[in-house]
Amino acid sequence: MNLALIHDRLHIKSFWENRISAENQHVESEEQRRTKSALKKLRGEWVVRLENRNKNLKKLNDNFVRKAKAEKSADQT
DSSP states (O other): OOHHHHHHHHHHHHHHHHHHHHHHHHHHHHHHHHHHOSHHHHHHHHHHHHHHHHHHHHHHHHHHHHHHHHHHHHHHO
16 A cells, blocks of 8 residues: 555544544533533522512412402492
């Protein structure tokens, strides 16, 4: 085989191996960045806040409806 062809094949092989290695490192660093991110924690905190807000609004609405029914029944008697 021609020495130049062997050299070209080795060069191409090493080029693609380096590209694959660099891409794998990039993927790993991105996964680490995501796991260290506080986004999941913040989303969880906001879910808790919204649930509490919805509970409080429902209680407020229920109390308002109950009070209105009581006033309506008191007016009818």
